Amino acid sequence: xxxxxxxxxxxxxxxxxxxxxxxxxxxxxxxxxxxxxxxxxxxxxxxxxxxxxxxxxxxxxxxxxxxxxxxxxxxxxxxxxxxxxxxxxxxxxxxxxxxxxxxxxxxxxxxxxxxxxxxxxxxxxxxxxxxxxxxxxxxxxxxxxxxxxxxxxxxxxxxxxxxxxxxxxxxxxxxxxxxxxxxxxxxxxxxxxxxxxxxxxxxxxxxxxxxxxx
Numbered sequence: 107x108x109x110x111x112x113x114x115x116x117x118x119x120x121x122x123x124x125x126x127x128x129x130x131x132x133x134x135x136x137x138x139x140x141x142x143x144x145x146x147x148x149x150x151x152x153x154x155x156x157x158x159x160x161x162x163x164x165x166x167x168x169x170x171x172x173x174x175x176x177x178x179x180x181x182x183x184x185x186x187x188x189x190x191x192x193x194x195x196x197x198x199x200x201x202x203x204x205x206x207x208x209x210x211x212x213x214x215x216x217x218x219x220x221x222x223x224x225x226x227x228x229x230x231x232x233x234x235x236x237x238x239x240x241x242x243x244x245x246x247x248x249x250x251x252x253x254x255x256x257x258x259x260x261x262x263x264x265x266x267x268x269x270x271x272x273x274x275x276x277x278x279x280x281x282x283x284x285x286x287x288x289x290x291x292x293x294x295x296x297x298x299x300x301x302x303x304x305x306x307x308x309x310x311x312x313x314x315x316x317x318x319x320x
Contacts, residue, residue, distance in 0.1 A: 107133055107168055107187060107261035107294045109154065114163035116149055123149050126318045127163070133261070136288065136295040138308035145314050147298040151264050154296060155188055156180035167262065185213055189255030189293075191265040191284070195247045197239045203250055204235035210258040225253040228290075229283045245276035249283055256287050263288055265297045269304055281307060 109131040116123045123146035131137050141147050152158035153165060156172040165172045167187065172180060184190075189210075197206045208222040226232050229249040239247060248268055255263055268284060269277035281304055288295045297304065305311050312319045 107131070108166075109262060109294060109296070110164075110166040111154070112164045112166075114150070114153060114160055114165065116146065116153065116158070116160045122316065124314060124316055124318070127314070129312060129319050131262075131294050131296055133294055134289075134292045136285065136297070136307070136309045138297045138299055138305040138311045139314055139319070140299060140302075140305050140311060141314035143300075145316060147314055148266050150314065151266050151296065151298050154262075155184060155190055155264055157184075157190075185210070185258075187261050189258070189260040189263040191248075191251050191255045191263065191268045193267040193270050195239075195244075195251050197247060197250055197254075199239050201239075202235065203231060203237050203239070203242070206239070206250055207235075207253045207257055209254060214258060222253075222257060225257045228287055229253045230279070243276075245272055245280055248272065248276075248280045252280070252284050252287065256291065256293070259291055260293060262294045262296070265295065267299055268297070269299070269301055274303075277301070277304070 112128050114127040115125040127150060139147055149158060153160050167183065204222050207225055208217060211218050223235065226235055229252055231246060231249055265284060269280050272280060285307055297308065299305055
């Protein structure tokens with residue numbers, strides 16, 4: 107996906123979270139965004155997905171201006187083209203692993219157990235499809251989140267501190283799964299992280315400041 111952001115500005119009340127952010131992400135490119143706590147990295151990621159609103163500027167996904175879309179149209183675009191990996195996993199506790207991963211396909215009315223199984227195999231969870239989330243470790247839950255975000259083959263994957271709550275060994279496994287799967291499918295990846303180890307894997311690293319990125 108071509109992601110194009112121009113002069114994006116976001117306020118909470120009268121306080122600017124960030125201002126004049128401009129950046130481009132090319133199809134298949136892995137971009138890491140780093141910055142101090144509170145500078146708005148997660149908020150920027152939410153704006154890229156159309157999950158949050160902004161005050162001025164534009165966000166375009168493959169030439170589509172998200173600011174001109176209503177909530178339903180934004181949700182449809184996310185369902186078709188965007189995957190999101192949250193730091194807190196956000197798996198559904200009453201569904202087993204395979205059902206959690208298959209949710210994006212179900213929302214598209216295109217359930218595909220074979221694709222779900224292939225995705226679980228790809229992230230090293232092939233034997234755990236019948237388990238419930240509470241039976242998994244943190245690293246396994248994050249790999250479930252990655253599988254769920256990629257199973258519908260989005261063209262853009264947004265990942266918010268996916269290794270932030272993991273020990274170094276598990277974080278390395280999660281990053282390997284994330285990168286290998288996005289490379290395999292030619293998915294653009296934008297990663298928000300405090301981890302220099304994770305950022306070093308990126309094609310390009312951008313530093314977010316209150317007055318833009320550089």
